[in-house]
Amino acid sequence: MMEYWRTPFDAQTIQVSQGIVHIIEDRCKGCGYCIEFCPKHILAFSPRFNKKGYHPPEVLQPDGCVNCHYCEIICPEFAIYSVEVPTAPGG
Amino acid sequence: MSQAIARKEAPLQQVPDHPLEDLIRSDRIPHIWCPGCGIGTAFAATLAAMKASGQDLSSTCMVSGIGCSGRAAGYVKLDSFHTTHGRAIPFATGLKLGNPRLNVVVFSGDGDLFAIGGNHFIHAARRNIPLTVICLNNLNYGMTGGQVAATTPYLARTTTTPAGNTEAPFNLPLLAWAAGASFVARWTILHIRELTDCIQKAMLKNGFAFIEVLGPCPINYGRRNKEKPLQTLKLYQEQTIIRNQADPSDLEIDFSKKVVLGEFVDKERSTCIENYDKTCRLL
Numbered sequence: 001m002m003e004y005w006r007t008p009f010d011a012q013t014i015q016v017s018q019g020i021v022h023i024i025e026d027r028c029k030g031c032g033y034c035i036e037f038c039p040k041h042i043l044a045f046s047p048r049f050n051k052k053g054y055h056p057p058e059v060l061q062p063d064g065c066v067n068c069h070y071c072e073i074i075c076p077e078f079a080i081y082s083v084e085v086p087t088a089p090g091g
Numbered sequence: 092m093s094q095a096i097a098r099k100e101a102p103l104q105q106v107p108d109h110p111l112e113d114l115i116r117s118d119r120i121p122h123i124w125c126p127g128c129g130i131g132t133a134f135a136a137t138l139a140a141m142k143a144s145g146q147d148l149s150s151t152c153m154v155s156g157i158g159c160s161g162r163a164a165g166y167v168k169l170d171s172f173h174t175t176h177g178r179a180i181p182f183a184t185g186l187k188l189g190n191p192r193l194n195v196v197v198f199s200g201d202g203d204l205f206a207i208g209g210n211h212f213i214h215a216a217r218r219n220i221p222l223t224v225i226c227l228n229n230l231n232y233g234m235t236g237g238q239v240a241a242t243t244p245y246l247a248r249t250t251t252t253p254a255g256n257t258e259a260p261f262n263l264p265l266l267a268w269a270a271g272a273s274f275v276a277r278w279t280i281l282h283i284r285e286l287t288d289c290i291q292k293a294m295l296k297n298g299f300a301f302i303e304v305l306g307p308c309p310i311n312y313g314r315r316n317k318e319k320p321l322q323t324l325k326l327y328q329e330q331t332i333i334r335n336q337a338d339p340s341d342l343e344i345d346f347s348k349k350v351v352l353g354e355f356v357d358k359e360r361s362t363c364i365e366n367y368d369k370t371c372r373l374l
Binding site: 022072 | 122128139320324
């Protein structure tokens with residue numbers, strides 16, 4: 001759940017979107033921008049190496065992604081992006 | 092055996108492409124820019140803005156000069172032009188005058204646009220040629236090994252100023268404003284949403300639009316000034332302040348004080364093409 005310093009009045013009616021993070025590992029150069037600036041802190045360096053010898057990011061909590069696309073727009077390598085999970089109406 | 096292959100292939104087909112995949116030449120990715128370089132982010136923001144502006148991408152083209160940022164023209168899957176050093180704006184001017192229906196975006200670096208190409212920049216701004224000029228300012232000459240540039244801050248260390256830069260840097264938005272640009276803005280690669288909206292606005296502007304984007308150069312500038320790429324982004328987060336319509340003379344880049352970001356100028360002025368048509372094409 002989101003943490004608020006003051007619960008908004010309409011918190012119950014707002015539906016928080018959910019996303020799936022896709023990573024093209026061989027494009028990554030390991031700058032770590034997506035990991036540092038993910039507002040939900042759900043990414044981390046993976047212990048794996050990619051083709052170029054960098055550690056690409058991996059998703060630690062797949063359910064935590066709110067599909068804000070920040071990792072996608074800050075990535076200088078076109079290597080990470082998120083796609084919205086379709087939610088059932090009223091769900 | 093065949094089941095195993097089918098299981099492996101099925102999820103691959105379901106993975107959607109990167110949203111900008113149709114605008115980049117994927118066969119050339121990964122690009123040459125260093126890990127942590129800001130050019131890739133600014134380039135992606137430009138492509139996202141091009142897409143979001145709703146303009147006809149078959150009549151949109153990108154022109155860049157020489158330098159790290161100059162490589163951008165080679166990665167975009169649109170008509171693009173990698174020109175001679177400093178001459179991105181003259182080539183773009185030619186494109187625009189030859190076919191005024193084109194949307195011409197110039198994407199280049201501070202060395203290309205303001206050192207060797209400085210004269211072309213001020214005259215394009217004076218004539219108010221309808222171009223969108225995006226300048227990635229990484230505060231040094233990155234591609235040639237990190238020499239001092241016209242934008243290097245006072246006392247910053249570079250290869251050619253090991254004791255610190257003794258010269259005062261250019262204030263790029265002030266220069267653009269003074270030369271008569273119709274749209275002037277500055278963002279960093281951390282303020283991507285603002286930057287993307289701003290590029291989109293600039294592309295729809297009928298007149299000379301200039302956007303300065305601050306981006307880190309971790310290998311050549313950061314290393315000599317004790318800034319890791321993430322530290323540079325923290326500087327962008329903590330030492331910047333957004334002030335739209337700020338006085339252009341207050342826009343010096345000095346990270347010991349606050350660096351001002353925002354949209355500084357947005358005015359209407361008749362363009363070079365309109366004036367030419369009025370005067371010389373008497374139909």
